[in-house]
Amino acid sequence: MKRTERVGAMLQILRENPNKVFSLGYFCDLFGCAKSSVSEDVSAARRALDISGFGRIETSAGARGGLRYIPSISAKAAESLLAELEKKLQDRSRILANGFLYTSDIMFSPVISRGVGQIFAAKFEGAGADCVVTVETKGIPAALMTAEMLNLPLVVLRRESKISEGSTVSINYFSGSAERIQKMSLAKRAVRPGSRALIVDDFMRAGGSVRGIADMMREFDMEVAGVGVVIASKEPVKKKVTDYFPLIYLGQVNEDEQLIDVERNPQIFESVFA
C-alpha cells in the first residue's frame, strides 16, 4: 500500500468519525505498517487538511492517546457560507405576512446546516458540552450537524409529550414569535443530570424558547455550555438570555418597501477564526 493511499484512507476514516480518538496502532494494523510510517502518514494528512481547509488532526499522548479529526471550516469557506446565507435571506420572495420570513428551505438545507454546524462546532469546541439540545423543529438540522461535528448526542425537546417518549418533564413558556404560551417536554431518560448542554436553535426573537430550554436544563440539574442560533432578530434588543452567539442579525422586514435588513454577526471571525 502506497503512502498516498494510506493517507487518503486515513483521512476518510477520520472524517467519517469526527472527534473520535483512534490509536496509531489502529492504523498500523489496518495498513500493515510500523508506527514510524503511520506517524509520517499523519504529518502528510495534516498538510492535506491545510490545503483543503476542512478540519485538523489533533494528537494526544498517553495510554488513551491517539489521533482525532476535529472538523472545522476555513475562514474562506465560512465567509462563502455566510455570504450565501445573507443572499438567500435577502431574497424578497421570502417575505410573508406580518413581517415573517420563509426560512424552511434554508434551515432544512443539508449544505447550509452542515456549514452552520461546522461554525458552531469551531466556536463551542472548548465549551465542555456533553450534548447538543434543541427544540423541534427547524433547529434540528443545524443542531444535528453541530452534534455530529462535536461527536455528541443530540437531544430534541418536543412541543407535546408523546407516548413514545415515556415519562417526561414539561414546562410552559411565553413565545414572542408565536405570541402565546407554548409548551415543551423532555423525556426523563433523554439526558443525564449534572451534564452540560450546548443549545442550538434556528431563530431567536425575544429568546423565549432558548430561555425555556435553559429552564428545562435546570430542571434536570444541567448547565448551559453555550447558545448558538442561526438568526437572531435585532428587536427586541433586550432578550431573555444574555449570552448567545448568532450568525446573522435580522432587522426590519418591510412588506411594503420589500426590504429585508440582514447583517452578519461581526464577531464571528474574531471569535471563531482568531
Place this chain on the structure above:
Amino acid sequence: MKRTERVGAMLQILRENPNKVFSLGYFCDLFGCAKSSVSEDVSAARRALDISGFGRIETSAGARGGLRYIPSISAKAAESLLAELEKKLQDRSRILANGFLYTSDIMFSPVISRGVGQIFAAKFEGAGADCVVTVETKGIPAALMTAEMLNLPLVVLRRESKISEGSTVSINYFSGSAERIQKMSLAKRAVRPGSRALIVDDFMRAGGSVRGIADMMREFDMEVAGVGVVIASKEPVKKKVTDYFPLIYLGQVNEDEQLIDVERNPQIFESVFA
C-alpha cells in the same frame, strides 16, 4: 505540493460535497498541476476509498463532465451499524407502556442517522429523486443525512401549519400509531410540481403517515421515487403502502416477558451491496 497532499485534499473536498460535480480543471487550478497529474491523483484517491470502505468517485466525460464523490457505506460498515441498531433496540429498558419502544436517542443520534443515510443513499441512488421528504419529527435526522449524501434538498412536512410557512396545503390521515386522525401540512413554496420525492421516515406501523406523505405528493403533482424507513413493525402485515424499504423489522414488544423481537431486513445486503 506532493501527490499525497493533493490526493488527501481532493478527497476532503469531494467528501464535503457529496454528489457535487467538480471539473478536473478545478483541481488543476487549486493544485497548480497539469490535467495528467490530476488524473493520476484521481486514480490514487479511488484506491484510498477502496481501502477506507467509504464511497467512491465517479467520473463523467463531456462539457459538464468531471468527478463527483458518491458516498456509500461498505458492506462491513453497514453490517456493524445494523448490529449496533439491533443491539440497542433489544435493550429492555426501552420498553414503555402499551408496547411502545423508546427510540428517540437512536433516531436523533448523529452517528446512527449518518449510517442510515448512507445505506438509504446507496439503495436509492438511481431512483431519480429530486428531494427527500419526511414528516416531523423523529425521521428528520435520517432524512437529512440521506439528503446530504444524495445532494438533494430536504422537505419537512409539519404537523400544524405555521405562520412562518406561508400558504400551505393540509391533509388529514389516520395514524395507526397515534390511533387518531392526524394532520400534516406542506408549504406551497416548499416543492416543485412534477418532481420526484424520496420519502424517509423513522418508523412505520400501518403506513398511515407514509401514505399521507404520498397523498400530499400527489396534491403537488409529484411522484414517489422510493420509501425508506428505519424500522417497520411486523404487524399489521398489510400496510397502507406496498413498496417500502425498512432496515429493521420490529415484532412483538412484550412488557411482561421483557421481550423485544427485532429482525434485520434480509434484503438489505442483496439489494444494496449486490
